[in-house]
Amino acid sequence: MKKDLENRQDIEQLVNSFYAKIRQNETLGNIFDNIAQVNWENHLPKMYNFWEMILFGQEGYEGFPLRPHLMLNSLHQLTPQHFNEWLIIFNNTVDENFEGDKATEVKSRAKNIALSWAYKINFMNQEVVV
Numbered sequence: 001m002k003k004d005l006e007n008r009q010d011i012e013q014l015v016n017s018f019y020a021k022i023r024q025n026e027t028l029g030n031i032f033d034n035i036a037q038v039n040w041e042n043h044l045p046k047m048y049n050f051w052e053m054i055l056f057g058q059e060g061y062e063g064f065p066l067r068p069h070l071m072l073n074s075l076h077q078l079t080p081q082h083f084n085e086w087l088i089i090f091n092n093t094v095d096e097n098f099e100g101d102k103a104t105e106v107k108s109r110a111k112n113i114a115l116s117w118a119y120k121i122n123f124m125n126q127e128v129v130v
């Protein structure tokens with residue numbers, strides 16, 4: 001039986017494993033490493049704080065998380081398929097490492113955020129014909 005997500009160390013393990021997989025994914029790896037040119041030393045701690053806030057109500061993450069995705073979308077259009085792929089990799093990473101109430105919760109929180117951003121960004125990307 002796998003353990004549940006219980007603390008910051010578990011979140012760090014999840015986030016590190018997740019982005020290692022993302023970077024190996026042809027499409028998303030290219031977006032993170034070549035298009036956005038992510039500074040991983042900055043990004044990873046931000047993500048630990050983000051998920052710690054979502055799962056355990058810890059302070060530490062400050063910001064407007066949709067913003068970098070809007071900026072990225074103006075460099076390279078993001079589609080619902082990108083978000084879907086992101087979510088599949090996220091769910092697989094959780095399932096490979098953890099199980100329990102928090103593991104279930106983190107997947108459902110990620111899904112809600114991914115679906116809502118995919119919807120907003122896709123809506124913005126539609127051409128408006130008057």
Ligand code: HEM
Pocket residue numbers: 028031032036037038039042043046047050062063064065066068069072078082083086109110113114117
């Ligand atoms: C197509 C899917 C996605 C792509 C390509 C993507 C890409 C990125 C990139 C390039 C950044 C900026 C990193 C940096 O330069 O520091 C970022 C930041 C971030 N992403 Fe995503 N992301 C995706 C989906 C998601 C989802 C679904 C979530 C949440 C469930 C999420 C949460 C965040 C957060 C919290 C940040 C940090 C925001 C800040 O700077 O405060 N991302 N993402």
